[in-house]
Amino acid sequence: MLTKEKVQDFLKEIEVDDLVNNLQIVGNDVYIDMTAHSPAMHEKKKLEAAMKQAFASEFGEDIHLKLKIVSPEPSEIQQSQIKGKQIPGIQNIIAIASGKGGVGKSTVAANMAVTLAKMGFKVGLLDADIYGPSVPTMFDTEGQKPISVEVNGKNLMKPVENYGVKMLSIGYFSGANQAVVWRGPMASKALNQMIRDANWGELDFLLIDLPPGTGDIHLSIIQEVPVTGAVIVSTPQHVALADVRKGIAMFQMESINIPVLGLIENMAYFTPEELPDNKYYIFGNQGAQYLADDLGIPVLGEIPLIQSIREAGDVGRPAALQENSKIADIYTETARNMVESLVERNKNLPPTEAVKITTMAGCSPKAKK
Numbered sequence: 581m582l583t584k585e586k587v588q589d590f591l592k593e594i595e596v597d598d599l600v601n602n603l604q605i606v607g608n609d610v611y612i613d614m615t616a617h618s619p620a621m622h623e624k625k626k627l628e629a630a631m632k633q634a635f636a637s638e639f640g641e642d643i644h645l646k647l648k649i650v651s652p653e654p655s656e657i658q659q660s661q662i663k664g665k666q667i668p669g670i671q672n673i674i675a676i677a678s679g680k681g682g683v684g685k686s687t688v689a690a691n692m693a694v695t696l697a698k699m700g701f702k703v704g705l706l707d708a709d710i711y712g713p714s715v716p717t718m719f720d721t722e723g724q725k726p727i728s729v730e731v732n733g734k735n736l737m738k739p740v741e742n743y744g745v746k747m748l749s750i751g752y753f754s755g756a757n758q759a760v761v762w763r764g765p766m767a768s769k770a771l772n773q774m775i776r777d778a779n780w781g782e783l784d785f786l787l788i789d790l791p792p793g794t795g796d797i798h799l800s801i802i803q804e805v806p807v808t809g810a811v812i813v814s815t816p817q818h819v820a821l822a823d824v825r826k827g828i829a830m831f832q833m834e835s836i837n838i839p840v841l842g843l844i845e846n847m848a849y850f851t852p853e854e855l856p857d858n859k860y861y862i863f864g865n866q867g868a869q870y871l872a873d874d875l876g877i878p879v880l881g882e883i884p885l886i887q888s889i890r891e892a893g894d895v896g897r898p899a900a901l902q903e904n905s906k907i908a909d910i911y912t913e914t915a916r917n918m919v920e921s922l923v924e925r926n927k928n929l930p931p932t933e934a935v936k937i938t939t940m941a942g943c944s945p946k947a948k949k
């Protein structure tokens with residue numbers, strides 16, 4: 581016989597228990613009142629179809645699901661700054677974005693990931709650049725395959741690991757070349773699987789290296805994944821800065837409303853290897869600072885254009901791993917600023933949504949063994 585407990589357990593299993601307001605069972609009829617994630621009609625329809633299908637396959641056709649789905653109150657939508665369902669074990673999800681391609685976003689994401697790991701944080705990096713995955717190369721893990729592990733009866737992908745960072749990228753899967761022709765929905769489905777069907781374990785930070793630009797994929801990721809904050813990468817060139825405005829505007833759209841933690845200016849100045857103290861502002865000086873001031877967001881760091889950064893990326897060992905180097909110091913400072921900005925942001929969130937890192941604790945470099 582179908583019991584209320586059984587249905588409650590099932591609702592938990594399919595991760596909709598928090599949407600259910602009322603559950604009654606009368607004979608073979610199961611009455612459920614739920615609140616949809618958003619007031620959009622298609623959201624309600626999607627939820628209804630998914631519930632019907634899930635109930636039919638779990639309990640059979642004899643059980644009749646009587647579903648009533650209501651829209652969330654406007655205040656609930658306003659407050660729910662963190663989109664999507666929380667991912668157990670992952671404290672902060674940071675989207676690394678750029679308004680345009682080729683500004684070095686993936687290089688910055690890789691260096692930030694190894695720097696946070698060096699500081700003692702547990703770090704994951706998801707390469708969401710479906711159309712040009714670069715994480716396998718930058719972490720010298722080309723050709724590796726994530727294995728499948730069973731966790732609580734569920735098969736999950738085990739991220740590939742190097743330099744203390746757990747990683748997933750479409751580049752680790754066979755058929756990655758086909759991803760180039762994927763349309764938005766297929767790409768975001770693959771990404772969702774890499775986020776939710778993976779054994780990330782406990783993470784302080786999951787960095788998501790978004791594809792360049794502001795397209796479909798961005799919108800679906802940032803709507804479905806509970807992104808804590810966004811970091812925008814730009815070069816000082818004017819054209820890149822104009823694109824940054826677009827990128828920032830995307831995160832600040834009313835329906836998205838993801839706090840922008842700050843701007844990282846990449847290739848801010850050129851420093852030749854033989855003159856490490858010289859700075860040449862070949863793309864212009866202070867552009868990022870003016871823009872950041874204008875938009876009310878902080879500049880988290882200025883990363884120089886130096887040959888060793890590119891070389892390190894190409895050989896699969898992010899430059900920030902070079903002990904006692906200037907570049908490692910610059911990245912440490914940038915990562916600290918990001919954590920500080922995050923702490924501020926977490927303080928300002930309603931408690932139920934606040935993420936765990938609320939102090940700078942853990943932010944000092946790990947003691948050397």
Ligand SMILES: Nc1ncnc2c1ncn2[C@@H]1O[C@H](COP(=O)(O)OP(=O)(O)OP(=O)(O)O)[C@@H](O)[C@H]1O
Pocket residue numbers: 678680681682683684685686687688709712714791792846847883884885886887888889890891893894
């Ligand atoms: N600060 C830097 N100094 C020197 N070279 C850099 C720096 N940042 C990035 N590069 C180099 O610039 C190239 C482009 O970088 P990257 O692939 O990270 O850009 P991207 O913005 O992620 O590109 P896309 O998003 O279009 O794939 C790479 O060869 C990288 O090594």
